[in-house]
Amino acid sequence: MTAKISTPIRALEFYSGIGAFSQAAKPYGIEVVAAFDQSQWANQVYELNNSQKPSSRNLDSISIKDIPEADLWWLSPPCTPYSRRGEQKDMSDPRAKSFLHLIEFMALKKPATILLENVEGFLHSKMYGHLCQTLESNGYIVNSIKLCPTMFAVPMLRPHIFIVARLAAATALPLITAPPQASSAKTLSNFIDYGLNEDTAAHLLLSEVDAEKYEPVLNVVDLKDASDAAQYVICFTSGYYRCRKASGSLLRLESGRLRFFSPGEILALLGFSADFSLSNLALPICYRLVGNSVDVRAIDYLLANALQ
Ligand SMILES: C[S@@+](CC[C@H](N)C(=O)[O-])C[C@H]1O[C@@H](n2cnc3c(N)ncnc32)[C@H](O)[C@@H]1O
Structure with a gap:
């Protein structure tokens, strides 16, 4: 199993919102070939700041033929099914349906790298177990890490979980570890x-x-x-x-x-x-x-x- 990685790297931005991934990806020359979000407001902002408009179709029912080939998938799915503020219905929450659907497609499309973010509660969810089990049985090495702006010298508490999954055959990179303590914090x-x-x-x-x-x-x-x-x-x-x-x-x-x-x-x-x-x-x-x-x-x- 080999994953061919193109230059520039082709990425998909699922649940794109206002486009935090596109912001971060710009200096890397990554080409975001498609973005997906059902919010018309988010898509308006995304289009204003990027050269394309995300697809506004509901990801609950997207078909595999609507997902372009890409080396990297970024996903930022709704967090309410796993958050303390929600009812923690986890996989049975209707807002988790689109994510379940995309996990099926991960196993079929096998992008070389999958990056994902969610709230801390996600790490203890059945959905996390299902994601890891699906990816690992399809040849991915899965690594999760908690990152908070304070780790990057920014005075804001916003700890979130980030998942990095890489096709084992496509990488020999080490697992991602926490950044070193920032030396000078911005006040x-x-x-x-x-x-x-x-x-x-x-x-x-x-x-x-x-x-x-x-x-x-x-x-x-x-x-x-x-x-x-x-x-x-x-x-x-x-x-x-x-x-x-x-x-x-x-x-x-x-x-x-x-x-x-x-x-x-x-x-x-x-x-x-x-x-x-x-x-x-x-x-x-x-x-x-x-x-x-x-x-x-x-x-x-x-x-x-x-x-x-
Ligand atoms: C946690 S936010 C992600 C925000 C984004 N990462 C950003 O940079 O702004 C989740 C996004 O998923 C979108 N969304 C939720 N369910 C969806 C679905 N079934 N289909 C398409 N978009 C969906 C929402 O409109 C929302 O913008």
């Missing part, structure tokens, strides 16, 4: 847009009523509180801006008012380039899209190791 103030204050960013302010009502469950960062080096934000989820509890940090302004981090600040924390655009979509949609996305530096780390 949170590097990611704050100081132009956004009470006067200029009324749309980002939390109402004073909500600030009082939800105070015990809010995660607030105040750059005056402690040394900047000790400050970090918690994971911004797709529910940020809608629900208050543990869905992402808020910033205390000089005036004492609390404001939401802007979608642009969250993109910067995730490692997207400064020229990345969310188009002119409404604010709640922007939050949903960036909250669903992935740490670009983590994908870069996987690519650097998987494609040596």
